[in-house]
Amino acid sequence: MSVLVVGMSHKSAPLEVLEKVALDPTASIKLSQxxxxxxxxxxxxxxxxxNRVxxxxxxxxxxxxxxxxxxxxxxxxxxxxxxxxxxxxxxFDEAAVAHIFGVAAGMDSMILGESQILGQVRDALLTAQTESTVGPALxxxxxxxxxxxxxxxxxxxxxxxxxSIVTASFAAAGDIVDARDxxxxxxxxxxxAKLAVRTLVDRGVDADQIAVANRTYERAQDLSIESGVRAVRWEDLDxxxxxxxxxxxxxxxxxxxFDRPRIEAAGRPQVLIDLALPRDIDGGVRDIDGVSLIxxxxxxxxTENAELAADVKQVRSIVEDEVRTFLVAKAASQVTPTVVALRTMATDVVDAEVARIEARLPNLTADELASVRQALRRVADKLIHTPTVRVQQLVDGTGSLTYAEALADLFALDQAAVDAVTRVGGEQA
Structure with a gap:
C-alpha cells in the first residue's frame, strides 16, 4: 500500500484549464467517493x-x-x-509524501509561504473524515x-x-485598499469572503464601508452578524x-x-479583485478606462522574494527531514507485523514440540518438561534472532518492506497471521 497523488495546479496548467477542473465542495465530495x-x-x-485540485x-x-x-x-x-x-x-510514495508536506508548508503556493493553504488542507481532511473516505494511512x-x-x-x-491570496491581492491593489473612504x-x-472581511477589518477598515452580497441572503446576514459588515441582497448587487x-x-x-457590460454600467473607476475559480469577472474588463483587474x-x-531565500532553504530542510522521519515510521509499521508473526510461529512450534514430547514421554517430571521447553525456546530464539534484528536494521533503508516480504516468504509465514497483526496494531493505534 502506497500513497499516490494526481493533480493540477497553477504550476502545471493555465488558468483556463484549472477552471475546468475546479471543484466546489459538493463536487469534491462526489469525486472523492x-x-x-x-x-x-x-x-x-x-x-x-x-489554484489546485x-x-x-x-x-x-x-x-x-x-x-x-x-x-x-x-x-x-x-x-x-x-x-x-x-x-x-x-x-507516488516518497514523492507524494514530499509533495503534500511542501504544499502544507506553502512552498507550492501561488504566493510563496502563504498560510491559507493550511486551513484548506485541514478542511480537506475534515471533509474526508466526515464522509468516511479517509483511513489510517492518509x-x-x-x-x-x-x-x-x-x-x-x-x-x-x-x-x-x-x-494569504487575499492579502497578496490587496498588496497588488495598492493604496486604495487603505484609503480612508x-x-x-x-x-x-x-x-x-470571510477571510477578505476579516483582513479588511484587521487593517482598520470600518465595517460600515464593507458590503457583502450573496445569492443566499441568509449567508450574507450570517457574515454581517459575525463581523458587523452590511449584508445586501443579490438583486441589489448592481x-x-x-x-x-x-x-x-x-x-x-x-x-x-461580472461581465463587461455590467462593469461598464457601474460607470466609475474601480479596482476589481477576482479570487474565484472558475473566474467571476470577465478578463475583458481590463480594457475599460479607469478599471483595474487583479x-x-x-x-x-x-515570484520568490530574494529576502526570503534563507527562509525557503530552511523550510525545504524541514520538509526533507520530516519526509525521512515519516517514511521510516511507515516502514517500521509495515515491518513490525512480519516480525511479530515470525516470533508467534516460533512459539507455536516450540509448544507443539513440547506437547509431542510430553505425550511420548509421560514419565517426565514437571521440572524436566520445563527444562525441555526452555531449551527449545533458546534454540528457536537463536534461529530467529539474526533475521529479526536484520529486518529492524533495514527499516532505515529503502528496502525494509521488500525485506519484510522476503522474510515472510522465507519462513513460510501465514499471510493471514501477518494481516491479523496489522489489523490489531491499527486498532490499538
Whole structure:
C-alpha cells in the first residue's frame, strides 16, 4: 500500500484549464467517493483550492490506481487525453509524501509561504473524515503535513511575502485598499469572503464601508452578524457595484458573474479583485478606462522574494527531514507485523514440540518438561534472532518492506497471521 497523488495546479496548467477542473465542495465530495469506489484504492482525500485540485489516495497498485483516478478527474473536467496528460502531475510514495508536506508548508503556493493553504488542507481532511473516505494511512499523512506547515511558519519567516491570496491581492491593489473612504463590495459569503472581511477589518477598515452580497441572503446576514459588515441582497448587487471603489468577488459560481457590460454600467473607476475559480469577472474588463483587474493570472506572476531565500532553504530542510522521519515510521509499521508473526510461529512450534514430547514421554517430571521447553525456546530464539534484528536494521533503508516480504516468504509465514497483526496494531493505534 502506497500513497499516490494526481493533480493540477497553477504550476502545471493555465488558468483556463484549472477552471475546468475546479471543484466546489459538493463536487469534491462526489469525486472523492467515486475514487474510493474504483479498484486498487482504499482511501481518498481531495484538496481543492483556487489554484489546485489534487486527489490523494492510498493505493494497492500504482498503475491501476493512476489510470482510474486520472480517468475520473479527466471526465470531471471534460478534458481530452492529450490536454489532460499535458497538464496533470503524478507523485507516488516518497514523492507524494514530499509533495503534500511542501504544499502544507506553502512552498507550492501561488504566493510563496502563504498560510491559507493550511486551513484548506485541514478542511480537506475534515471533509474526508466526515464522509468516511479517509483511513489510517492518509489520516496520518495529512495530520503530519499540518504539523509541518505550522512548524514552517513558527520557525521561519516564510509567510512574510503574504499570509494569504487575499492579502497578496490587496498588496497588488495598492493604496486604495487603505484609503480612508474606500468602499468595498464583496460578492460571496464563503471561506474566501470571510477571510477578505476579516483582513479588511484587521487593517482598520470600518465595517460600515464593507458590503457583502450573496445569492443566499441568509449567508450574507450570517457574515454581517459575525463581523458587523452590511449584508445586501443579490438583486441589489448592481446598485452596490455602482457605489463601490473595490469589488472583491469569490462566489464559487460556475460562470462569469461580472461581465463587461455590467462593469461598464457601474460607470466609475474601480479596482476589481477576482479570487474565484472558475473566474467571476470577465478578463475583458481590463480594457475599460479607469478599471483595474487583479485576478489569479496577476497573482501567479508574483515570484520568490530574494529576502526570503534563507527562509525557503530552511523550510525545504524541514520538509526533507520530516519526509525521512515519516517514511521510516511507515516502514517500521509495515515491518513490525512480519516480525511479530515470525516470533508467534516460533512459539507455536516450540509448544507443539513440547506437547509431542510430553505425550511420548509421560514419565517426565514437571521440572524436566520445563527444562525441555526452555531449551527449545533458546534454540528457536537463536534461529530467529539474526533475521529479526536484520529486518529492524533495514527499516532505515529503502528496502525494509521488500525485506519484510522476503522474510515472510522465507519462513513460510501465514499471510493471514501477518494481516491479523496489522489489523490489531491499527486498532490499538
Amino acid at each position: 467515486l475514487v474510493l469506489e474504483t479498484p486498487f484504492v482504499t482511501e481518498s482525500v481531495v484538496v481543492s483550492t483556487c 489534487e486527489i490523494y489516495v492510498e493505493a494497492e497498485r500504482f498503475h491501476g490506481a493512476v489510470e482510474e483516478v486520472s480517468r475520473l478527474l479527466a471526465e470531471h473536467a471534460d478534458l481530452g487525453r492529450d490536454e489532460f496528460v499535458r497538464h496533470v502531475y503524478v507523485h 489520516n496520518a499523512l495529512f495530520q503530519q503535513a499540518l504539523r509541518i506547515g505550522k512548524r514552517g511558519h513558527a520557525e521561519t519567516g516564510i509567510d512574510r511575502l503574504a499570509p 474606500t468602499r468595498f463590495l464583496i460578492a460571496g459569503a464563503g471561506t474566501m 446598485d452596490e457595484l455602482a457605489a463601490a471603489d473595490v469589488l472583491i468577488s469569490c462566489t464559487g459560481a460556475n460562470g462569469v458573474v 485576478d489569479l493570472v496577476v497573482l501567479s506572476k508574483l
